[in-house]
Amino acid sequence: MSSPVIRAEDLTKRYGGVLALDRVSFEVAEGEIFGFLGPNGAGKTTTINLLTGLARPDAGRILYRGEETTGRMKRAQRLLGVVPDESNLYPELTGLENLGFCGALYGMRKRPREERARELLQLFGLEGAAGRRFSGYSKGMKRRLAIAAALMHRPPILFLDEPTTGIDVESARRIRGLLAEMNREGVTIFLTTHYIEEAERLCRRIAFIAAGRILRVDFLEELLEPLKGKHMLRLTLSREIDDRLGELSRAFPAIAFAALAGKRCRLESAAPVALGPIVRFLEECGIEVLEAVRLRPSLEEVFVEITGIEAEAMRREREPRPAGGTA
């Protein structure tokens, strides 16, 4: 790995009696997209807050380009662009004014910041909305402007906290494309997400975090390596299968069975799986197979294995709830 541009050493943070981060350590190399993947409450936002100066660690060290900045983050903030999980731009200002103001906070003079703002508005497809108040933007537009605002002062490091959560598919796709483009231009990206596919599509290295602890940090290829040559299926059944797992394993010893939430189970084997005998066996046990899906070896499988958290459950956590729904 090339020299680390960000280095976190044993970062620990407590909020009252809750241990939000427990000795979190990782490095981010210059020019890479580093993914921080975990469910709600895992410590992703806390980590970003510590790394950007919005919070102070109780213990541990933060180094940017080899220089320790723990407790004096103002020294590092010029290097950083930050896109929070919720928009923090000014609703009463227009898109252009918001970008201009953000540039001014980093000491940019009027003409360069106006030129930069127009360049970014064009790049992010917002030039038509430059004169509109931010409060009138759609969610996707707001998110794009927030990213543009973070890039105003041309920071070499960009932090993004859940950049595509809660926005439409088209906007999310566009944002991913823009992030890849920013990265090609040399921007190091630290991305937190709970969308596994997003991490898999964008990131070079990924850290799995759950309950404030880093469970694994590795290159995407390394994470996927154990799945190469594996055959996986996911079955949706008429009832829960937990009580039949032992029988299934004995009947089909070459296949590993795992029960999933929502009356589903996962099958994993080194050889291709013949579905017919399994369906018949289950039918004899009074369980109907409603659906069988062949799974492509993906990061989702690795994530489930390492964290024990089901990807589907994590995905549902942050999806907008229907109006009138309960939490």
Place this chain on the structure above:
Amino acid sequence: MRQAIAFWNILLKDMRAYYLKPPNVSWGILFPLAWTAMFFIKSGSGPERWREVLPGVAAISILFGTTSMLAVTVTFEKKGRSFERLLLAPISLELLMFAKTAGAILFGVANAFVPFAIAAFFVDLVPFAWGTALPAVLLLAVSSTFLGLFIAVSVSEVFEAQTFSNFFRFPMIFLCGLFFPIAHLPWFLQPLAYLFPLTYGVDLLRHSLQLPAMLSPAVDFGVLGLFCWALFAFSLRNVRRRWIL
């Protein structure tokens, strides 16, 4: 230079977003006007007493103008998370908070001169010591603004900012010598009057209009300066402790 650009743009943004909005401008004019009218109606006296009333009305205009605006705008930005954007900028917390308060200070100064401008049409304000009045108005605006900042960083909701502001403002109005001379207050309330910056500001404005005052201008300036420093320092400490968790 970079710090100056950031400072100027924070101030400019706040002026445009909050202080120069028509409702606030009209409030800045109507509020002193209403207080002045109230004094005359209550006392039943004519313009000959205007000079006596002016220090109090100007001081109250500053106090209400600055504390109301700053306490609410800072709390509002904190709640809406746009304050985080400022905390992420590579500018010192001192400069940032000074930039955030500069708009309110200017608003307070402008408010103070409304009653003076109105009075100048009706009575002769000469003799008037500008050399005392200008720094007095400025220091009063700074101390009141920093009181607003202290309130803003001590609460988390906008409505709390309003309520907490009144907790300070109303005792100040009644005890600063505006309604009753401090010497006429019950003995146990008299020490309280000296705990409020408004008391010293009113006293200085009385000096500038060459009206009888309690303390020397040097003491008034010194104590007001001390209030400014203490309120600002305490507010910064609270921001570091409560907002940068």
